[in-house]
Amino acid sequence: MTTGRLIAIFTAMDLTDIDRHGAARLPALLSPDQCAAIIALWDDPAAFRKEVVMARHGYGSGRYRYFAYPLPDAVAALRDTLWPALADIANRWMEMLGTGDIYPARHADFLARCALGGQDKPTPLLLRYEAGDWNALHQDVYGPHIFPLQAAILLSRPEHDFTGGAFVLTEQRPRMQSRAEVVPLAQGDAVIFPVRDRPVTGARGVHRVQMRHGVSRLLSGERYTLGIIFHDAT
Numbered sequence: 318m319t320t321g322r323l324i325a326i327f328t329a330m331d332l333t334d335i336d337r338h339g340a341a342r343l344p345a346l347l348s349p350d351q352c353a354a355i356i357a358l359w360d361d362p363a364a365f366r367k368e369v370v371m372a373r374h375g376y377g378s379g380r381y382r383y384f385a386y387p388l389p390d391a392v393a394a395l396r397d398t399l400w401p402a403l404a405d406i407a408n409r410w411m412e413m414l415g416t417g418d419i420y421p422a423r424h425a426d427f428l429a430r431c432a433l434g435g436q437d438k439p440t441p442l443l444l445r446y447e448a449g450d451w452n453a454l455h456q457d458v459y460g461p462h463i464f465p466l467q468a469a470i471l472l473s474r475p476e477h478d479f480t481g482g483a484f485v486l487t488e489q490r491p492r493m494q495s496r497a498e499v500v501p502l503a504q505g506d507a508v509i510f511p512v513r514d515r516p517v518t519g520a521r522g523v524h525r526v527q528m529r530h531g532v533s534r535l536l537s538g539e540r541y542t543l544g545i546i547f548h549d550a551t
């Protein structure tokens with residue numbers, strides 16, 4: 318995947334979906350071969366710094382592994398090339414919310430800021446679900462430094478490699494009932510979504526709505542996802 322191709326996809330996609338619906342889909346960000354190559358990393362212990370068995374923590378059922386630094390090239394490239402377009406959205410959001418936060422033009426500069434605050438462990442992760450597994454609704458916050466958007470890339474083929482296992486987002490609206498959004502993904506598609514909350518313009522101005530994401534129960538097969546989170550962890 319070249320930067321040029323990523324930028325072309327971004328230009329083509331409807332980024333306003335993030336503001337309208339809380340999520341945007343980037344079709345075919347990775348090819349089937351690229352997906353297979355990332356899935357193959359699962360069995361390379363040297364690629365990872367930590368494994369989480371989700372049931373042990375009440376996170377659902379399934380496993381995930383956090384990549385170690387240096388990240389595999391494909392993972393590092395995704396973090397770098399997605400950054401500029403997402404930082405633009407994030408900076409617009411911070412302006413709407415009046416936080417005064419500004420995300421730098423280069424992802425490396427944001428990581429340096431995280432590291433100064435003690436957040437220096439890589440957060441990109443590979444997730445694996447089998448039949449019966451699921452991912453509880455959650456927010457990927459790892460410390461005070463938060464980049465407000467993240468990406469998840471489906472590496473397996475729906476209906477071929479697995480059934481069930483839908484990517485789900487919920488939006489908790491202040492003093493109102495919550496809204497669910499299901500994002501149908503094909504192999505290689507990415508979904509871009511808020512980490513914790515997002516600004517919504519209402520009748521009385523801008524307010525934050527809390528967002529959570531998760532995965533519904535897998536009915537059969539095996540499902541792998543690559544998660545790209547832009548802040549690091551303590």
Ligand SMILES: O=C(O)CCC(=O)C(=O)O
Pocket residue numbers: 444452457468469484530531532541542543544545
């Ligand atoms: O498996 C999924 O689709 C969700 C993964 C996830 O929670 C994440 O990437 O942060």
Ligand SMILES: [Fe+2]
Pocket residue numbers: 455456457530544
């Ligand atoms: Fe997550």
